[in-house]
Amino acid sequence: MPATPLTRAACAELDAADPLAGFRDEFALPEGVVYLDGNSLGALPKATPGRVAELIEKEWGHGLIGSWNDAGWWDKPRTLGAKLAPLVGAAPHEVVVGDGTSANLFKTLVAALRLNPDRRMVVGEAGNFSTDLYITQGVVELFEGAGQRLVDPDDTDGLEAALAPGDAAVVLLSHVDYRTGALRDMAAVTELAHRHGALVVWDLCHSVGALPIELSGCGADFAVGCTYKYLNAGPGAPAFTYAAERHHATARQPLTGWHGHARPFDFTGDYEPAQGADRFLSGSQPLIAAAALEASLELWGRADLKLVREKSLALTDLFIELTAPAGLELVTPREAGRRGSQVSLRHPDGYAMVQALIARGVIGDFRAPDVLRFGFTPLYLRHVDVHDAATALTEIVRTGEWRDPRFAERARVT
Amino acid sequence: MPATPLTRAACAELDAADPLAGFRDEFALPEGVVYLDGNSLGALPKATPGRVAELIEKEWGHGLIGSWNDAGWWDKPRTLGAKLAPLVGAAPHEVVVGDGTSANLFKTLVAALRLNPDRRMVVGEAGNFSTDLYITQGVVELFEGAGQRLVDPDDTDGLEAALAPGDAAVVLLSHVDYRTGALRDMAAVTELAHRHGALVVWDLCHSVGALPIELSGCGADFAVGCTYKYLNAGPGAPAFTYAAERHHATARQPLTGWHGHARPFDFTGDYEPAQGADRFLSGSQPLIAAAALEASLELWGRADLKLVREKSLALTDLFIELTAPAGLELVTPREAGRRGSQVSLRHPDGYAMVQALIARGVIGDFRAPDVLRFGFTPLYLRHVDVHDAATALTEIVRTGEWRDPRFAERARVT
Known part of the structure; x- marks a missing residue:
């Protein structure tokens, strides 16, 4: 396992050296959002509307x-x-x-x-x-x-x-x-x-x-x-x-x-x-x-899947390391070879935690009964995005921000 | 059966009085085309791209x-x-x-x-x-x-x-x-x-x-x-x-x-x-x-289907009357109550005739082995379009225009 960079500055350095970095500009991503649900609905490529x-x-x-x-x-x-x-x-x-x-x-x-x-x-x-x-x-x-x-x-x-x-x-x-x-x-x-x-x-x-x-x-x-x-x-x-x-x-x-x-x-x-x-x-x-x-x-057709896989493992490793202080149970296998491109964490109040994250602009999803699910899409996610998302989750858990009643309200489609 | 108007001027008068006439402007139709294949692929509404x-x-x-x-x-x-x-x-x-x-x-x-x-x-x-x-x-x-x-x-x-x-x-x-x-x-x-x-x-x-x-x-x-x-x-x-x-x-x-x-x-x-x-x-x-x-x-949701049916029967009647001089066998029932919104004619060289029509900007289609098929879509077809299409078909048959070898070449998708 590679040494995990824990600072945002170190993440920015990794992004600067990322051979897939150019792909991010080919997607239309909303401002102020870290989208960790591309494993459910991928983001919009800019070329698609045309x-x-x-x-x-x-x-x-x-x-x-x-x-x-x-x-x-x-x-x-x-x-x-x-x-x-x-x-x-x-x-x-x-x-x-x-x-x-x-x-x-x-x-x-x-x-x-x-x-x-x-x-x-x-x-x-x-x-x-x-x-x-x-x-x-x-x-x-x-x-x-x-x-x-x-x-x-x-x-x-x-x-x-x-x-x-x-x-x-x-x-x-x-x-x-x-x-x-x-x-x-x-x-x-x-x-x-x-x-x-x-x-x-x-x-x-x-x-x-x-x-x-x-x-x-x-x-x-x-x-x-x-x-x-x-x-x-x-x-x-x-x-x-x-x-x-x-x-x-x-x-x-x-x-x-x-x-x-x-x-x-x-x-x-x-x-x-x-x-x-x-x-x-x-x-x-x-x-x-x-x-x-x-x-x-x-x-x-222009993406090298080997690079995609390498970056996917780096991003998921990073998220696992950075969210460890939150103390949620890791559901996803820690071993790289047994892991897809998502990280799932478990908590009985996972639904509210995911809603609190969404309110902060970090979009993941929830799978009943207790799984917080985060997908990592190497073409449009940066290491700094993962850092920001992990920081947000850790803070939400630490401060109890997710206990706000508005985060308990269930949407029809989860 | 209503008296069939046989002149283009009479058709234009019917169009002027047509309660469905306003719908035509809601479709993006190519210039110079009479489209009689809306029974296979309907035309594009202008609101759709937006x-x-x-x-x-x-x-x-x-x-x-x-x-x-x-x-x-x-x-x-x-x-x-x-x-x-x-x-x-x-x-x-x-x-x-x-x-x-x-x-x-x-x-x-x-x-x-x-x-x-x-x-x-x-x-x-x-x-x-x-x-x-x-x-x-x-x-x-x-x-x-x-x-x-x-x-x-x-x-x-x-x-x-x-x-x-x-x-x-x-x-x-x-x-x-x-x-x-x-x-x-x-x-x-x-x-x-x-x-x-x-x-x-x-x-x-x-x-x-x-x-x-x-x-x-x-x-x-x-x-x-x-x-x-x-x-x-x-x-x-x-x-x-x-x-x-x-x-x-x-x-x-x-x-x-x-x-x-x-x-x-x-x-x-x-x-x-x-x-x-x-x-x-x-x-x-x-x-x-x-x-x-x-x-x-x-x-x-804004179209009255009774008006659609009335106009459909008027257009198909008109086409049947106006193409009678071409001498092709009518396959579609002549009785209004037994007819959908298409007119099918039969001729062993129907394929080439349909191609010759397309070359003139009148788009119908062909169904093996010998059926020339024309669909009538009351929301965007006018009586004058039907008149022009029928005139084109009658002329193509009369002059033998369809015998040009280029009209015999079969497309893959018919």
Whole structure:
């Protein structure tokens, strides 16, 4: 672990030497805000409004229906997928953009169950984000004899025990735990699952854009992820699906819309899946939203993920060190290799503490029942921002500022 | 049928007296273009770029994560659904906006099969848009013993014969045929299906915004539709789902993502559907695209659908009359009550004729193998536009202008 700089001046020196420092100016950040919620909704790239306006006014308004050909609209799920592929360690033709994470989980889980027809169990994680659990319930209900077995994926023995019966068709795990920030060993877990005859679906929502990912290198089967967190594509932006090339000819997903057809413009009566990852497509995609993703992927195409990961670990280390005096329980693994790009702290009054921080212009979030969650986005966060945020949290806890009744009032969406 | 005005001057007089004339100025239409493809991709409302920019720069860029509460993002599927409801004759709480038409067909068909568990047959139409046929195939594959029986819905006896065996769980029909423009009798077909114990899912893609729709009045069970055709919400804009209130407590769709949960922010491990049409929601929606829908629904909230229907019939009548000398076969029903808002003509060289028209600034489209398709959007089309388009087509056919080899070259997306 590097020596942690504890003064603001030392932080400013690190910022001056930061090879990623130039990216900050490419984001439209509100004045006086330290934004530590980019793991939930990434900040707005300055290039995005212009790209979206171009699509709306030029491609749609002027080009009208012709833009399906002339502006490359029809191929956007593939061209955007190819641009996203390097961020997840995939070949360009293994990723398509479209639909939401929930729908893509549904498609990949059904495909995995069909590729492993003698097995009916989905091994999931008890603490996974709720939509992963719910979608799995929706899937297993459609297959006779199917079920969900929940484990703690950070307990390797427990995971192996869940696979030992030999009935697991597929393992669905989040690469980074949305609550704790724990990073799973993709290579080891994938190898373990394969050794026990199960396929693996990785949920990359909390890791894509936060660290280098090697789906192909790890032998992963399928993956899904969103683009509105670290990838900065805007609220509810289109999600993506990764399908390893070896499954392209045989994977069959159930949302068999016309965009996934081998020859969509033949308008044949019978569904025949396309010969690639695009068999995971269904229908038309919201292209105005896709234009925002296009703008942010252009930016990500210039970012070195190794530098992103190094800075992410430096920022999270710094925050952990600087907030230690506050005395909150650290939930996130202290070991760098087991940590994503967030720091989670635990306190029964965490909700009010997060509200008090927001009142000071430091935006983090809260996850029930007691987790204060802070995301670190190396493209637009500086070491001095982390210093200021940590100082604010420490002061809020020390002074009891969070006890003000106005900080107890719960918002509907947390 | 009204007397058809055949001179351009008479058309200009009709435009001067048109109560919908003021809407044309609310659209950004390219100079020198007569756009007869609004049934495929509606034109751009002038208010849209501003509303989208507001969402991006103010709500996302400045409001950041707080906009899930402060800008009403979380409720958009419901608030937009409520604004759309009057266009389909539904109560505000019976419509939600989200996902695409294909996904929503999947959800409603599965829900219908589950509501009718002793029956396994889906009655569809042989000539339906391909995604309706493909999604049905994807659905029936998930239910043992299920199948698809295809009929011609414009043949009432044939439809009744398909229902007679008593094994039909659900009937899926397009309200307006995308190729012929034939309008189906929603009340009569729904009554017929119910009499035979089947539920009905209506695909409204080619009727919503083209004519008044009375889902509740007709006793429909479910409906889906897109918003990028007559509703002008932009390429690939979010679709919608209608679920009749009587099914809210019992309908179970399979894409059980967290946005359809009764208490999504409790993050419970078990899926429990919301108590309304929002149980048809799955995950986060692309809010940048939803902002464009918001702008166009504001405009539609001021449009009288009875006037829209009257003008639609007048424009389609006019086009049929004026293009009669061209001698192409009329595919669309001549009877007003059986016609949507498009006119389809048939010719073996239809593709080249459509290209020759586009070269003259008249944009229609072509549907294989031989259909020239022209959509009429009463909010931004004038009688003189229809006159000019019909004149162009008649001249192109008379002079053989379409035989120029450059008009034979096929675009990838048709």
